[in-house]
Amino acid sequence: MINLKPESEHTKGVYFALAAFLMWGLVPVYFKSVEHITALEVVAHRILWSCVFLGAFIVVTRRLDDIIKLSRSPRIIYGLGLSALVISINWLVFIWAVSQDRIIETTLGYFINPLINILFGMIIFKERLRIGQWIAVALAAVGVLYQVVILGQLPWVALVLACSFAIYGVLRKKIPVDSISGLFVETLWLLPAALIYFGWLIWSGSLQFITEGSNTTLLLLSAGLVTSLPLMAFASGARRLSLTLVGLLQYIGPSIAFLIAVFYYNEPMDIHRLTAFLIIWTALVIFSAEGLIQQKRSHIAPA
Numbered sequence: 618m619i620n621l622k623p624e625s626e627h628t629k630g631v632y633f634a635l636a637a638f639l640m641w642g643l644v645p646v647y648f649k650s651v652e653h654i655t656a657l658e659v660v661a662h663r664i665l666w667s668c669v670f671l672g673a674f675i676v677v678t679r680r681l682d683d684i685i686k687l688s689r690s691p692r693i694i695y696g697l698g699l700s701a702l703v704i705s706i707n708w709l710v711f712i713w714a715v716s717q718d719r720i721i722e723t724t725l726g727y728f729i730n731p732l733i734n735i736l737f738g739m740i741i742f743k744e745r746l747r748i749g750q751w752i753a754v755a756l757a758a759v760g761v762l763y764q765v766v767i768l769g770q771l772p773w774v775a776l777v778l779a780c781s782f783a784i785y786g787v788l789r790k791k792i793p794v795d796s797i798s799g800l801f802v803e804t805l806w807l808l809p810a811a812l813i814y815f816g817w818l819i820w821s822g823s824l825q826f827i828t829e830g831s832n833t834t835l836l837l838l839s840a841g842l843v844t845s846l847p848l849m850a851f852a853s854g855a856r857r858l859s860l861t862l863v864g865l866l867q868y869i870g871p872s873i874a875f876l877i878a879v880f881y882y883n884e885p886m887d888i889h890r891l892t893a894f895l896i897i898w899t900a901l902v903i904f905s906a907e908g909l910i911q912q913k914r915s916h917i918a919p920a
Contacts, residue, residue, distance in 0.1 A: 630857025634866050637851035640843075642873025645720045647843050649882070651836050652716035654825045658818065659712050659840070660705065661811040662826065666841030668804040674845070675801060683798050693792055694802065700788040701803035707781040714774045720878035721886065724871040726778030728897055731864065732757045732904060733783040741787055749907030756900035764893045796852040800845070859912070865905055 651659055675681055687693055714723050732754050738744040746754070764772050789799060818824035826837055855863050875894075878884045 626857050630854045631862075631866075632854075633850045634854030634858060634863060635869070637847045637854060638866055638869035639873065640847040640850065641870035643877070644843060644847070645715050645723070645874050645877060647836070647839070648712050648715040649720075651833065653829065654833065654837070656709055656713040656716060657814065658825055659837070660709050661814050662837040663708060663712075663840040663844050664705075664804050664807045664811040665815075666838060667844040668801065668808050668841070670841035670845050671797065671801040671804065674849075675797070680798065683795075684801065687794060687798060687802060693794055696788065696792045697794065697799055697802045698806045700785055700792065700799075701806040703781055703785045703788065704803060705807055707778060707785065710774060710777050710781070714778075718882065718884055719774055720874055720882060721884050721890070722772055722774040723778055724875040724878065725772055725894065725897065726775035727782070727871040727874075728868070728894075728901060729757050729761070729775065730779040730782050731867070732900060733779045734786060735904075737783050737787055747907065747911065749903055749910075753900040753904035753907070756903065757897050760893045760896035760900065763896060764890075767889045767892075796848055800848060864908060868901065 648659065675684060711723055714720070735744075735746060735750050736754055739746050761772060761776070764770065789796075792799065794802070815824065826834060858866075879886050
């Protein structure tokens with residue numbers, strides 16, 4: 618009986634993590650369904666309804682005391698204000714890119730994000746990179762450079778998404794707050810700007826929320842669930858799993874989105890784009906294998 622509980626918790630963690638990454642992989646389908654709405658309005662709805670949903674969740678789960686305690690810590694509150702600004706940029710670029718048939722480029726951003734993370738770890742946290750990590754980062758740089766030279770364009774969407782999410786991760790790592798409370802405070806920071814924007818849209822008669830029909834209204838009302846549910850599932854999974862396993866599972870999301878973009882939305886994938894992806898996928902294989910080997914070494918007891 619004693620051994621069953623850890624295994625059960627591990628299994629639950631895998632299910633939660635898989636659910637999170639599956640939802641994140643399918644999220645372009647949702648934003649594609651509202652591509653006729655301006656990206657700024659979609660972001661505003663994402664902020665508003667995430668705030669409403671998370672607020673209700675916090676009240677129902679009796680976490681209101683945690684929020685009150687947070688409000689007494691200006692350093693945490695202001696830190697979450699900065700992280701809110703960074704994640705809003707990430708949201709805006711992602712939603713715009715999906716509406717412009719650039720889902721493939723968004724997946725590139727989330728594929729190279731782990732490699733940007735280890736670069737930030739070296740620069741900001743003075744972490745020393747191992748040889749395998751150096752090779753992985755160098756290969757990712759080659760993949761990006763290949764796109765610049767061969768295709769004649771900088772994959773700026775991918776780079777903005779990767780860097781903004783990495784910066785967001787650094788900020789949240791330094792802020793001692795759980796993911797649910799943190800996201801709620803972040804949306805509270807962004808809420809005034811969203812409400813002002815809604816007011817301007819109403820005044821100018823261009824609020825698409827009330828002019829595009831009931832289907833669009835329901836889709837936009839769902840923005841809070843689309844934002845919050847994957848995060849809640851991820852938080853539940855991450856508590857139960859090792860960082861290495863979570864790191865391996867995180868590639869499920871962009872992989873699903875990549876397949877959807879190529880085979881469902883028929884986004885262009887020529888040999889040059891595929892070559893760039895193959896270089897970066899090779900970097901990720903090296904990165905993941907190096908992490909697994911390092912984890913095994915750390916678990917070997919000294920003689």
